[in-house]
Amino acid sequence: MSRIVCQFSCGAASAVATKLVLAEFGATREILIVNAFIKEEHEDNRRFLADCEKWFGREITVLRDEKYGASTLEVFRRKRYLKGQRGAPCSKQLKRDLLDSFRQPDDAIVLGYTVEEQNRYDDFIDRNNGIDLMVPLIDRGLTKGDCLGMLERAGIEMPAMYRMGYDNANCIGCVKGGLGYWNKIRRDFPERFEEIAAIEETIGPSAYLFRDRDTNERFNLRQLDPSAGRHDEPLPACSFFCEIAEQEITA
Ligand code: SF4
Structure with missing residues (x-):
């Protein structure tokens, strides 16, 4: 069997x-x-x-x-x-x-x-x-x-990670996360946030995770509006x- x-x-x-x-x-x-x-x-x-x-x-x-x-x-x-x-x-x-x-x-x-x-x-x-x-x-x-x-x-x-309010136990700084998720990572795990922002910057705009909704321009994690997104987004x-x-x- x-x-x-x-x-x-x-x-x-x-x-x-x-x-x-x-x-x-x-x-x-x-x-x-x-x-x-x-x-x-x-x-x-x-x-x-x-x-x-x-x-x-x-x-x-x-x-x-x-x-x-x-x-x-x-x-x-x-x-x-x-x-x-x-x-x-x-x-x-x-x-x-x-x-x-x-x-x-x-x-x-x-x-x-x-x-x-x-x-x-x-x-x-x-x-x-x-x-x-x-x-x-x-x-x-x-x-x-x-x-x-x-x-x-x-x-x-x-x-x-669940106890801290995350939806699952994915990696700290999961690239599937949205704006609110990344703002929470910036608060909870600032060093990891910086590491990933630095990798984005080293590779260049093609690697940026997010785009501006109005201009469609990509932006680096460090430029993320701290009030963007919801902390409980899935x-x-x-x-x-x-x-x-x-x-x-x-x-
Ligand atoms: S998508 Fe990548 S960063 Fe997210 S949990 Fe899976 S392996 Fe980790």
Whole structure:
């Protein structure tokens, strides 16, 4: 029987999806739980991963890119862009390529989409109809809030980024974030903000993350209006598989 691969992103949804799959298939199927280590994630993500290993009663296989030292900043410097039409280079280099080298063609893949993400899942199916998929959260009608509640009841403290008000445990300074997100990063993690602003400046305007709405001119992070955006604007989670879908959508 084929393997089941759970991608663990240090987020609430992927943790609960993994737990549900282990409960349903743990005794009958080979289940692998994989995570991609990324240097720029909050260090508390590792504590959350260790807590979830205890909850699962299983070890998580941690994959680590060697070409770029598992660093998003190194990917940006060497690729000379931060975000393109086909998605974020960091996600491809540090997550998707690692998983591609690990995956077997008949693996069943567990996706941590919640019911709020049914549309994203539908798009994924449309573009990846050769892959055997499992969506335990959608199957059970579970929301992101439900997942947070389940973890709380299991006595697992959420990663620090959630507790600081972020939508997920993505890297500190995620290139998928909007204006409000980046203003929050500037307040909470000024050094990381400066590092990424400096990379933008070194590469030049083609690497700037944002454009002025009125003039359509690109502007550097340091020029970001401190009052722009909402602090609670959504930030898409970054997983091996969501990124595959997003790259297909934007291709
Ligand atoms: S979380 Fe954001 S910055 Fe980190 S790898 Fe994913 S897209 Fe890149």
